[in-house]
Amino acid sequence: MAKKPKKAPAEGEGGEGEAPKSKKKLVVIAAAALLAAGGGGGFFVMKKRAAAHAEAEQAAQQPVDTRKTAVFLDVREMVLNLTPELGQDKARFAKLRIALELRDAKVEAEVKPLMPRVEDTLQVYMRELRATDLAGSAGLYRLREELLRRVNIALHPARVEAVLFKDVIIQ
Template identity: 45%
Template sequence: MAAEAEVGTEAPAKKGIPNLFLIIGAALIVVLLAGGGIFFFLSSSGSSDAATQMDGVAGTPIPQNTFIFNLPPMMVNLSTDDGNAAVMKLTIALEVADEKMMTEIQPRLPRVIDAFQVYLRELRKSDLEGSAGIYRLKEELLRRVNIAIYPAHVQNVLFKEILVQ
């Protein structure tokens, strides 16, 4: 009976040690996974360069030292087929690389406004529906402004206000 009593007391002690290793191993895995997640989160958000930042939509670098050239607000009658009047009020800013580009744009501003007015008067209300219509408008205005001010270059067209009635 003494031998059985010793076997009975040793068995739970041996069973407790593997359970302890199992708990410690599971805790170690949790700590390593949490540490890896924190490292991944901090390294992906803190890796932007001081001079550039990544664009959330296209993933292209955006220079931080750009200048904004504000255009005067424009009001344009839109083309209609049914005879109902449609008017668009548009306020635009041009994003340029440096102040030199701003001084090059200033004397060519009448050409830019003319190119915009001619294009905008041919638009219909249906051309401006949805985000795809606004994106097409933005791309077309960027193309036209770069043609009008060549050899200077505008990086982006920014809409400050778009109102269609």
């Protein structure tokens, strides 16, 4: 096949034919530059987010050590008589030393003025118990849970994390 010869443009047509082509090239180049700039900016933003997300995951995986911030507050030693068993005349006594585990020193400042209320709550509850209620590890576990519940009620809005036994002697 033979090529057809090109027509020579007329005087006014030459400039108009090339101008749309050069405008198209400029638009394509500008769009490519805009796309590259947007893509680069997006890449940096996503990389920064991914790094922040990785740091947050790493911090969440590390266990929080409560031993560093926990405060232990001793309760005055208590010696109290227990309710006698049915058919038994001999009085039974319990000697109890406990500590309260608090979240931090700020909570300790809230709890210290309320210690007489705590001691009263513990005394009243413990005098209702029998020696068989405190028998074995299950009895001490139930005692710990009940003391924690009653102490938290007495100290509300402050909160005790745990009740810890130092000495428990039943005679």
